[in-house]
Amino acid sequence: MPALLEARRLRKAYEGRVLLDGVDVQLEGGRVTTLGGPSGGGKTTLLRILGQLCEPDEGQVQLDGVDVLTLPPRSLRRRIALVAQAPAMFPGTVLDNVRTGPALAGDEMPEATALELITRAGLEPQFLTQEARALSGGEKLRVAVARALALKPEVWLLDEPTAALDPARVETLLRLLRELATAGAAMLVVTHDARALQELAGRRLQLVAGRLTEETA
């Protein structure tokens, strides 16, 4: 199976510190990859580069074999979901938030679709009309997942998605991630959560001192 999102020889330094030192990574459709490593070690930076929010100092990113620099950034980003560890909520209700992606492209999402998306992300229906900014960290994360689901992305990049969730919610989220991967999405999940690592059962990468290594255990 060809790699869907592929990065080659990525280098990135920040304030004189080398975060990525020649990183190669392939995220294949239908497969989950997890990423661990010390905090402050460049994992979020790698996600931001793959999610097209910043450029590497050196190296190349390809989506379906095409250099991303040749693709228009907006349509490219809509194909790659990036769920931050502490996602920001936009003003308005959960419904407004879930509708954001389609609305930016001029499409209006029916309320029933939004309801279905938040349910898949593990939120109860009554959340739909709640003020998004007043939610807890775990609830915000699930809104961010529903918000991303609305765009049907081909690649998912998630930064510590289970950190703010209680065990029952973790189960729901992991099930969703497995479903998405089974349906063909490529997935990179930054996590240190032993349960997530076990249940996602994918390739395990470690980013240490700017280098990516694959755990064989």
Next chain:
Amino acid sequence: MSYVTVSFPQLLLSLGLMAMAIAVSSQNHLGLEKDLIVGTIRAAVQLFAVGLLLTVVFRNEHPASVFGLIAVMVVVAGWTAARRIAHGPGSWVLFEYATLAVLVAGVLVLVPVFAFVIRPARWYEARLLIPISGMILSNAMNGVALVFERVFASIHDDSVAVEQLLSLGATPKQAVERHVRAAMNAALRPTINGLLTVGLVALPGMMTGQIVSGTAPDQAVRYQLVIMYQLVAVAAVAGALASRFARRLSFTEREQLRTFADRRVR
């Protein structure tokens, strides 16, 4: 009607007013005496210097000297608006954009009014062009400074949300729409408040000056209205241009949010 003239001894007498303010500060331990003394001297020196310059320009009225002076005003306004903007790309980068915004807004607002409303006897009449341009350019400067300050600060504070909007396929314009709108609103608010309260709270300086120096009140009012409408228009145009520039400067060619070093405002 005759001009009200102020002799030098009379002017010195008015220093008694500053003495009054200094006495209040001292009595109440406000600690403002030094600032009041420096302010008294600075205001006198600056205004006498400007008065001297204007006297020279008025006596030797020539398009080059009149427009040279206005050009200096534009550049100083641009530099002032570009300074002390925290979270922005720095004064030198902002300077050219601020100057351009002040210049374009100033020309758009001043030229039609001079051409069709005020119609000076000579197209370069210094007595009209310089003071009115000064008022308008200074409002453009304040509008640009407010927009720059607000747009860069709010994007910086809300960068996580801005980047998440980009992730969901937003254009840079869509991603910072809220921030730009709030900044434009803030930039226009003082001028609009001025429109709403003019005559109720205070008579505007220019109108007061005209009435004191002998202009009939109804004419002074008309002049003032033209000026006030100009002030609103120039704040709107300069603010709109500044917000476009700020937005452009906030993103890379690949539509990624730029991060600027934190510039502490002293």
